[in-house]
Amino acid sequence: MPRSTHKPDQSQDRLFASEQASADFRFDAAVARVFPDMIRRSVPGYTTIIPMIEVITDQYAQPGSHCYDLGCSLGASTLAMRHGIADRHCTLVGVDNSPDMIERAEHYIALDDHPLPVSLRCEDILQTDLQTASVTTLNFTLQFVPPRHRNALLERIASATLPGGVLILSEKIRFESDSEQETQTRLHHEFKRANGYSDLEISQKRSALERVLLPETLAEHQQRLEKCGFSEVMVWYQCFNFVSMLAIKSS
């Protein structure tokens, strides 16, 4: 009998499949390698949110302004912004502090045949320079920023945003009501199960994220966005405990 030539798919997320000592989740080389598969199978609505970032960017990108994708990972949200900007003359910047993510993002961006340049910065979004912004995206990034730094970051984004400009903020949220928290978490875990994750994978990833992904309530997000200088805040998408908001600066 010939030996099987079947090779495991290196791009499939099996990172939590075998029993392991709990360590904090990090955006390292192993995560970067499987990230497209991981985020699609873990975040309900991710495959809807990405194309809608293009639609929203198309509505709000102002010629001559900057557009920022903060925590761009492999550039999925950056590319959606690039296509939304189309032929307007904007400066598109993707920022991530994981060198493993930025290295792979360079590759994905080069494969996307489009004339608008993308400038990638391997920097901390808490430090990166922001100016004359019309569209800024934080697609599942703020949740990883330590809570004590979130206010200053959003103030900096709001003050760099031009009148009529927007912030697209997607986050995992928690709920005030224990019963809703329990139900929405169960539904999220069912989504992961339906996407082929085992109970062991779900529980080990949950432990790894416990100290690094710190969700807040929708009310906390909305109040802070308004306090930081956005005049209108709305939820444009929600699936279970994952939401995306649009925060608009008045024109």
Ligand SMILES: C[S@@+](CC[C@H](N)C(=O)[O-])C[C@H]1O[C@@H](n2cnc3c(N)ncnc32)[C@H](O)[C@@H]1O
């Ligand atoms: C869930 S991923 C974002 C997914 C991506 N926006 C997308 O739509 O595919 C979060 C990213 O934020 C980055 N990140 C977290 N904290 C950061 C910080 N302080 N500065 C820069 N990047 C950060 C991580 O390295 C990671 O790549």
Ligand SMILES: O=C(O)C(=O)C[C@]1(C(=O)O)C=C[C@@H](O)C=C1
């Ligand atoms: O909350 C979870 O269980 C997740 O796996 C979510 C999440 C995220 O929201 O960013 C966590 C880490 C990875 O970036 C992919 C997905």
